[in-house]
Amino acid sequence: MHLPEIDKFANLKSPLHSFDPRLKIISFSILIFSIVLLQDIKGAFIGLILAVVLVFLSKIPFSFIFIHLRWVLLFIAVLFLIISLTVPGSLLLKLSFLSVSREGVKLSFLISLRAIGAVLFIFPMIGTTKFNVTLTALQKIGVPNKLIQLFMFTYRYIFLFLDEGKRIFIAANSRGWTKKTNISSLNVMGNLVGMLLVRSFERTEYLRDAMVSRGYDGRLRILDEFKLSSKDFIKTSLIIIIAILLHLFGWIQ
Amino acid sequence: MRSIIKIRNLHYSYPEGTKALKGINLDIVQGESVGLIGPNGAGKSTLLLHLNGVLKSTQGSVEVLGMKTEEKNLVGIRKKVAIVFQDPDNQLFMPTVFDDVAFGPLNAGDSKEKVRGKVSKALKEVEMEEYGERCPHHLSFGEKKKIALATVLSMEPEILILDEPSSNLDPRARRHLIELLKNFNLTKIISGHDLELILEICPRVVLLDEGRVMVDGDVRKVLSNKLLMDSHGLEVPLSLS
Numbered sequence: 001m002h003l004p005e006i007d008k009f010a011n012l013k014s015p016l017h018s019f020d021p022r023l024k025i026i027s028f029s030i031l032i033f034s035i036v037l038l039q040d041i042k043g044a045f046i047g048l049i050l051a052v053v054l055v056f057l058s059k060i061p062f063s064f065i066f067i068h069l070r071w072v073l074l075f076i077a078v079l080f081l082i083i084s085l086t087v088p089g090s091l092l093l094k095l096s097f098l099s100v101s102r103e104g105v106k107l108s109f110l111i112s113l114r115a116i117g118a119v120l121f122i123f124p125m126i127g128t129t130k131f132n133v134t135l136t137a138l139q140k141i142g143v144p145n146k147l148i149q150l151f152m153f154t155y156r157y158i159f160l161f162l163d164e165g166k167r168i169f170i171a172a173n174s175r176g177w178t179k180k181t182n183i184s185s186l187n188v189m190g191n192l193v194g195m196l197l198v199r200s201f202e203r204t205e206y207l208r209d210a211m212v213s214r215g216y217d218g219r220l221r222i223l224d225e226f227k228l229s230s231k232d233f234i235k236t237s238l239i240i241i242i243a244i245l246l247h248l249f250g251w252i253q
Numbered sequence: 254m255r256s257i258i259k260i261r262n263l264h265y266s267y268p269e270g271t272k273a274l275k276g277i278n279l280d281i282v283q284g285e286s287v288g289l290i291g292p293n294g295a296g297k298s299t300l301l302l303h304l305n306g307v308l309k310s311t312q313g314s315v316e317v318l319g320m321k322t323e324e325k326n327l328v329g330i331r332k333k334v335a336i337v338f339q340d341p342d343n344q345l346f347m348p349t350v351f352d353d354v355a356f357g358p359l360n361a362g363d364s365k366e367k368v369r370g371k372v373s374k375a376l377k378e379v380e381m382e383e384y385g386e387r388c389p390h391h392l393s394f395g396e397k398k399k400i401a402l403a404t405v406l407s408m409e410p411e412i413l414i415l416d417e418p419s420s421n422l423d424p425r426a427r428r429h430l431i432e433l434l435k436n437f438n439l440t441k442i443i444s445g446h447d448l449e450l451i452l453e454i455c456p457r458v459v460l461l462d463e464g465r466v467m468v469d470g471d472v473r474k475v476l477s478n479k480l481l482m483d484s485h486g487l488e489v490p491l492s493l494s
Contacts, residue, residue, distance in 0.1 A: 005388070130386075132348035156346055159390045206343035209307050213336045214408065215328065215360030223355055223368055 006068070007131045009060045016058040016128040020232040021137035027239035028125035034243035035117045040250035041106065044113035047246050051120035058124040065123055072119050079115075080108040131155055136222045149220050157203075164199055168192050256280040257412065257440060258304065262313035265299055265464075273299040275464040276313070281440065283411075288451030288472060289444040291461035292486035297444040298339075300461065301414050304442070305334040318411065332361050335405030339417040341397035345389035350381070350400050353389060357408035375407035379433060395426030402433070413437060417445040448476055448490040460485060 010017070016024070035047040055065060089103030126134055132152075139148050169192060177188055258281035265274040273296045281287055289297050302308040303315050306322040318333055320326040335357075338344050347353040354372045363371065376382045379399040389397060398418070405413065418434070419427045427450070434441065434454055443451055451458060451472065458475045460468040462485045468475050475481065477493040 130349070132352050135348065152348060153346065156348060156390070160342055203343060206338065206340065207346055209302060210336075210338055210344045211346065211356075212307055213305055213331060213334075214357040214404065215331050216356075217360065221356075221359035222352060223359065223365055 005131070006126055007129065007134070008064065009058075009127055010130045010133075012059045012128070014057060014059045014128065015235065016054070016124045018231070019128070019235050020226060020228055021129045021133050022141050022226060023228070023232050023236045024125060024129070025134070025137055026141060027236040027243075028121055031239055031243045032118045032121050032125075034246050035121070036114050038114060038246060038250060039110070041110050041113065043246050043250040044110055044117065046249065048113050048117040048120070050242060050246075051117045054124045055120055058128050060123050060127050065120070068123075069116075069119060072115065076112050076115050080112055083108040083111065132222065136224045137226070139220070139222065140224060140226065145219055152220070153207075157200075160203075161196070161200060165193075165196050168196055254282040254284075257283045257318050258442075259316040260300075260303075260313070261316075263300075263303065263310050263315060264312035265296075265303065265308060266311050273464055274303075274310075277461075277464070277466055279459065279466060279469070281442065283440055284438075285457060286441040286443070286455040288448075288455035288458040289442060289461060290446070290448065290451060290458055290487065291467075295461040295485075296464040297461055298416055299464075301336060301416055301442065301444055304412070304414060305331050305336060307336075332408060333410055334412045334414065335408055335410035336414045337401050337405055337416065337418065339420055341394070341401040342389075344401040344404060345397060348388060349385065350376075350387050350389060350392075350403075351385040353400065354385075354403050354407045357404060361408065371407045371409065375403040378406050378437075379403045393426075394421055395423065395429070398422060398426065398430065399433070402430075406437075410439065412440045412442070414442045415444065417447075418443060419445065419447040419450050446487075448487070449492060452476060452490055452492065460487075462486075 035044065035051075038044045038047060055062070084100050084104040085098055087101055087104030087107055089101035091099055092102045092105060093100040129137070135148050135152055138151075139145065172188065172192055177185075179185060179189070258279065260277050260279040263274050263277040264272070266272045277296075277300060289300070291297050299308060303310060303322065304317060306315075306327045309322070315322045317330050320330055322330060345353050347356060351372055354375050355368050358368045358371045372385070373382070376385060379402050381396065381399050381403060384392070384396070384400065389400065392400065415434070418430060422430060427447075431450055431453055434443075441454065443455060445451065455472055458468075458470065458472040459466055460475060460481070467485060468481060473493065476490055479489050479494075482489050
């Protein structure tokens with residue numbers, strides 16, 4: 001199964017691709033924190049525009065971003081609806097027994113802008129570097145080794161897990177089983193998912209054997225090739241200044 | 254000729270109680286290529302996992318290159334004994350081929366330069382020099398198999414163990430693998446059901462069944478013995494029948 005990998009466009013050339021991965025992760029993390037902490041809609045809107053500009057600079061196609069973003073948008077749409085209907089305040093719209101408050105819509109907009117902006121920032125941060133290099137950079141900036149191994153194995157085996165799941169369901173379909181919304185179908189589906197988990201557990205044992213055979217002692221070692229240049233520091237400073245300015249803009253208002 | 258693997262009265266039971274090995278005695282000499290055959294559940298894979306200390310014997314001893322497979326020797330043994338597992342997806346767990354091939358040398362504490370050299374040499378040996386930046390998931394099964402071989406060759410082992418090396422390979426990939434293996438100047442232990450492959454590479458064969466060594470001898474003599482092969486759920490290879 002081919003899923004769109006997050007680092008599919010890591011081989012392009014852009015100012016973000018040439019940015020040192022360690023400083024890129026640090027500066028973009030600050031930027032993401034900055035946008036999610038914004039309390040002002042205008043500031044959040046500027047943050048979102050900035051995120052779009054950075055995605056544009058990264059040369060990652062927007063069509064690719066939309067594939068990943070659609071689930072986030074779906075989640076945000078549900079959140080938007082719930083908040084608009086549940087936050088008390090001055091009445092904006094009344095539909096039968098449902099009432100939409102002005103404050104609810106405002107808060108929904110603020111949360112949506114912040115969420116979309118934050119997710120968009122992830123693409124220039126992670127999508128412009130090969131995933132293995134990102135992991136090495138995370139290791140270099142002090143992220144716990146166990147967490148990095150968790151990221152790595154998830155990324156490596158998610159495709160295999162999905163493939164295995166697909167094979168199990170094909171085997172069930174080929175023997176006449178079809179997905180239905182009844183207890184019997186759910187029962188079979190539970191068994192198939194259970195089997196998938198058992199197989200995954202079995203695989204972890206084989207994997208452990210393979211790792212131990214090659215000298216694994218619990219710590220992941222990856223070769224790094226990082227070199228810092230003055231350009232990296234300029235880019236980092238610029239991003240951090242922008243992160244601060246987003247908040248200053250709100251305070252001035 | 255010195256024995257580099259000495260197995261004495263090796264017993265092993267799995268935690269749930271299944272007795273997988275029942276008193277194995279075996280000596281393997283440096284530079285030998287030995288085939289390990291037997292029906293499913295004979296204990297072949299279990300035996301192989303004892304050779305670099307992944308499994309620990311219930312009774313008996315395993316000595317590799319003069320070192321007993323005890324905790325204090327495992328780092329040294331694993332640098333010298335390399336296992337290529339049956340399913341390459343269990344062997345290739347890093348995000349790129351390069352990282353996977355570099356995994357063993359990095360764990361051995363080699364310098365960056367040395368690691369790069371070893372990775373490049375290992376990929377060249379399996380004729381996959383161009384694959385360093387590729388993600389293992391997107392390789393064909395045959396390519397994965399060759400990369401899995403490279404991941405252990407980069408450790409520059411003295412003993413190469415292969416568990417079912419040709420399973421799921423198409424004839425061309427299988428042939429390529431056989432030619433590669435023939436050229437490796439290492440002690441080789443090859444386990445599996447591909448008896449033609451074993452016949453081509455290994456002058457000696459060990460037949461295992463029900464956790465015991467049934468026969469240990471010349472590959473042609475053993476594999477052409479129809480009565481023996483039939484009694485252990487095996488078949489005489491076509492080229493010998």
